[in-house]
Amino acid sequence: MNVWNVVRYEVRRAVARRKVITLVLITVFFEVGSYVLLTQAHGPRFDRVLVPLKPYLWLLGVLLPQSLLIHFIAISIASGSMAEEYEQGTVDFFLTKPIGRGEFLLGKFLGGFLLLVSVYALMVVLALSLSFLLFGTQRELNYLPEVVGTVVFSSLTFFTISFLVGELSRRSSISFLASSSFLVGSLIVSILVVFLSQLVGMTSLEYVTLYLPTWGASQLPFIVSSAIPGVYLIVEALSLFPLGFGSAMQAIASILVYSSVASAIALYSFARRDVPKRVY
Amino acid sequence: MESVSLKDLVKTYDRRPILRGVSLTASAGRITSILGPNGAGKTTTLRISLALIFPDRGEVRVLGEDPFEEKRVLKKVGYVQEIPNLPSFLTVEKFLELSARMKSVGREEINRVRDLLDLGGIWRTRIAKCSKGTVQRIAIAEGLLAEPEVLIMDEPYLGTDPLVTAKIRRILYEVRASGTCILMTSHDMDEVRRMSDEVYVMNRGGITFRGSPEEMAKRFLGIRVVVETEDLEPLTQLVKEGEWGEVLKSGAGKAIVSLKEDRREEFLRDVVERGVRVRGFYLDQDLEEAYEEAVRA
Numbered sequence: 001m002n003v004w005n006v007v008r009y010e011v012r013r014a015v016a017r018r019k020v021i022t023l024v025l026i027t028v029f030f031e032v033g034s035y036v037l038l039t040q041a042h043g044p045r046f047d048r049v050l051v052p053l054k055p056y057l058w059l060l061g062v063l064l065p066q067s068l069l070i071h072f073i074a075i076s077i078a079s080g081s082m083a084e085e086y087e088q089g090t091v092d093f094f095l096t097k098p099i100g101r102g103e104f105l106l107g108k109f110l111g112g113f114l115l116l117v118s119v120y121a122l123m124v125v126l127a128l129s130l131s132f133l134l135f136g137t138q139r140e141l142n143y144l145p146e147v148v149g150t151v152v153f154s155s156l157t158f159f160t161i162s163f164l165v166g167e168l169s170r171r172s173s174i175s176f177l178a179s180s181s182f183l184v185g186s187l188i189v190s191i192l193v194v195f196l197s198q199l200v201g202m203t204s205l206e207y208v209t210l211y212l213p214t215w216g217a218s219q220l221p222f223i224v225s226s227a228i229p230g231v232y233l234i235v236e237a238l239s240l241f242p243l244g245f246g247s248a249m250q251a252i253a254s255i256l257v258y259s260s261v262a263s264a265i266a267l268y269s270f271a272r273r274d275v276p277k278r279v280y
Numbered sequence: 281m282e283s284v285s286l287k288d289l290v291k292t293y294d295r296r297p298i299l300r301g302v303s304l305t306a307s308a309g310r311i312t313s314i315l316g317p318n319g320a321g322k323t324t325t326l327r328i329s330l331a332l333i334f335p336d337r338g339e340v341r342v343l344g345e346d347p348f349e350e351k352r353v354l355k356k357v358g359y360v361q362e363i364p365n366l367p368s369f370l371t372v373e374k375f376l377e378l379s380a381r382m383k384s385v386g387r388e389e390i391n392r393v394r395d396l397l398d399l400g401g402i403w404r405t406r407i408a409k410c411s412k413g414t415v416q417r418i419a420i421a422e423g424l425l426a427e428p429e430v431l432i433m434d435e436p437y438l439g440t441d442p443l444v445t446a447k448i449r450r451i452l453y454e455v456r457a458s459g460t461c462i463l464m465t466s467h468d469m470d471e472v473r474r475m476s477d478e479v480y481v482m483n484r485g486g487i488t489f490r491g492s493p494e495e496m497a498k499r500f501l502g503i504r505v506v507v508e509t510e511d512l513e514p515l516t517q518l519v520k521e522g523e524w525g526e527v528l529k530s531g532a533g534k535a536i537v538s539l540k541e542d543r544r545e546e547f548l549r550d551v552v553e554r555g556v557r558v559r560g561f562y563l564d565q566d567l568e569e570a571y572e573e574a575v576r577a
Binding site for chain 1: 323327330331332333334351352353354355357359361362363365366367368369370378379381382383384422
């Protein structure tokens, strides 16, 4: 019961902050901007590519945030989730109530994740509305739950990592910077490894990237979406990594391992550490 | 009945001892105050009682339960922070509703504390917009939700004006009368003297004194009486001749006399019989001075 109280509080707290409004604005800007841009693309060469894709452009908006934006939003929400409670001293209020530390942590996690899902749901609604409105009837929508589900699931990796860093550092700015650096660093290393493997023709090298958190977190929805007929070009264009290596199961395993290890460390830390008085 | 019982608490931060075997009890229907200079370990002691800080060693019992193991006991515990850090984005109403939900109490209880602390006028105001004194009142209202059996307060008068202080004092008297155990820290010696049934003095992580404010004054100041009179000269002579003790301070119509023994009544009789016109006669309980001595001890 008290877990639900913390979930509600967390959503409310996040909504009250300007950060969330900024995230929603960024979301709307990216989604609307991308579709409007496509309506402006005219000419025989564009038409040759775009016209066959028009019935599948819902996927563009649904997958657009997947490569990077959703992870940054996840980091932005999760980095302050625990850290700001320490910074503002409000953690005392909760921990002096009849609620276990594990329950509080779970409530904060679920509340933050619910918010992330809500921001993404807004993107999906915008993608569907704009694709129907601007490009007519859309096809293969039966894949929508699966694609959306994998995007939500894959956002767990950096959400959890950032949540953990926030709990360990107890500073939202450090947590945001460290988690973002981890995301970008992992991405740069992955891209370099892929580039190098293609350069020297050693495809086996590409498999190193499978062990980095960015691969599973960013590739799962693309792997799943590549099974949708007629959308290969959209998937290929949005995917950061070349399609064709690594399976959906490997991506799921990667997300699960990173998320569960980070959650376990966060729980261990929170259950055993002191909560000192807020220092002014 | 012991509502809070702490036994032999030891806590170290970065190899620096914060608490060195602190033992303390606070009983139902009594106000127990912890005094001590900054860094003495008062707040750490309170936070251990609330299961916010883990002791390295020692036993914690709140209403007979270990709050680290049995979180449900915290439903019967109210807590007021030194500087209340409340969710500033919530209105007073929403904040108390949240707390009430977490303590599983209903609307009636929310309305009770709202009326008790006069929060009706700011009911729908965001906490961020409330003044320091008002935030303190909100925090106390929240601490009193669910009629706690133990109320733990860290410096409840910090930053409050005299009116709010008086209001808080009245409420605490009522709460104590209802059988609640109040455990608090304070630097306000006057308030401590007025309100506390028992006082603990802490310094450098240890307890240097335990007893009532009167006992504290007696132990560290001796038996001091204030004699209000214009006849200061004869009084001084009388004290010297009668070997009652010594006059510590004299002037502005009063003298502070330190008596060798607690023979106040005989001393007063002697003073009156010798023709000294006495306007007032009372025990000097300057807790501030006693506190300084207790800390040094």
